[in-house]
Amino acid sequence: MSGAGAPDFFYREAQRLGYVARSAFKLLQMQKQYKLITPGSSVLDLGCAPGAWLQVACESLGPLKNGGVVVGIDIKKVKVPSLHCDARVQTVSADVMNLPKDKVRALSPQQRGFSVILSDMCPLVSGITTRDAALSVELGMRALDLAVGGAALPNLGDELDGSASDSDNNGVLKAGGHLVIKLLESEDVQEFRRICKPLFRKASWLRPKATRSSSKEIYLICQGLQSKARV
Numbered sequence: 593m594s595g596a597g598a599p600d601f602f603y604r605e606a607q608r609l610g611y612v613a614r615s616a617f618k619l620l621q622m623q624k625q626y627k628l629i630t631p632g633s634s635v636l637d638l639g640c641a642p643g644a645w646l647q648v649a650c651e652s653l654g655p656l657k658n659g660g661v662v663v664g665i666d667i668k669k670v671k672v673p674s675l676h677c678d679a680r681v682q683t684v685s686a687d688v689m690n691l692p693k694d695k696v697r698a699l700s701p702q703q704r705g706f707s708v709i710l711s712d713m714c715p716l717v718s719g720i721t722t723r724d725a726a727l728s729v730e731l732g733m734r735a736l737d738l739a740v741g742g743a744a745l746p747n748l749g750d751e752l753d754g755s756a757s758d759s760d761n762n763g764v765l766k767a768g769g770h771l772v773i774k775l776l777e778s779e780d781v782q783e784f785r786r787i788c789k790p791l792f793r794k795a796s797w798l799r800p801k802a803t804r805s806s807s808k809e810i811y812l813i814c815q816g817l818q819s820k821a822r823v
């Protein structure tokens with residue numbers, strides 16, 4: 593079981609239910625409120641280690657016969673957890689900041705993209721609030737760029753530009769698809785919602801119950817990518 597901080601209710605529940613981290617309850621709450629993952633979904637989980645969201649995503653697909661896939665990417669090597677996961681889950685070890693979109697698209701069913709993209713990516717927290725928030729914005733921006741493609745995004749300043757050195761400008765989120773981005777609260781996060789609002793049917797903030805009170809994390813839940821936003 594991984595997770596910093598003192599064992600609490602969510603830690604103990606995760607252990608009891610066989611989840612590899614208490615973070616499982618954050619995605620469980622999102623599922624309950626927004627029903628992002630449905631049977632047959634194709635899910636991309638960015639920053640997937642140690643694998644609790646892989647477990648919840650796979651469960652949310654329903655029985656194996658319903659199909660669907662979950663692809664997890666992390667800088668760290670991740671073993672697919674044995675509980676709550678089945679043959680529909682695979683993991684790749686890579687730095688999302690340097691992974692071209694065509695390589696990510698190649699991991700999706702028939703290379704047609706994903707119906708749900710989750711980013712729980714987080715920098716190694718240094719304790720320097722402005723630095724941590726800026727790194728989290730970079731990771732969040734990369735997730736957004738991967739999902740919707742650079743052409744759908746307005747011209748952004750360097751600090752908000754997540755496009756890295758990516759020649760493929762098309763996003764890997766399908767029209768109608770959903771995107772979840774974790775951010776650390778700062779002035780810049782409001783800019784995220786402003787950018788995402790016209791691209792999606794709905795964009796709302798969630799601070800899950802399982803988030804520790806000491807954490808600055810907040811999730812932007814973007815539902816229903818508008819087809820005109822697809823490039």
Ligand SMILES: C[S@@+](CC[C@H](N)C(=O)[O-])C[C@H]1O[C@@H](n2cnc3c(N)ncnc32)[C@H](O)[C@@H]1O
Nearest residue numbers: 615639641642643644645666667688712713714
């Ligand atoms: C909070 S953890 C994710 C927890 C996961 N959702 C779960 O429930 O098990 C954040 C992860 O983001 C990963 N990460 C941070 N930067 C990354 C990057 N550039 N590329 C890929 N993964 C990254 C870290 O290695 C870390 O495992």
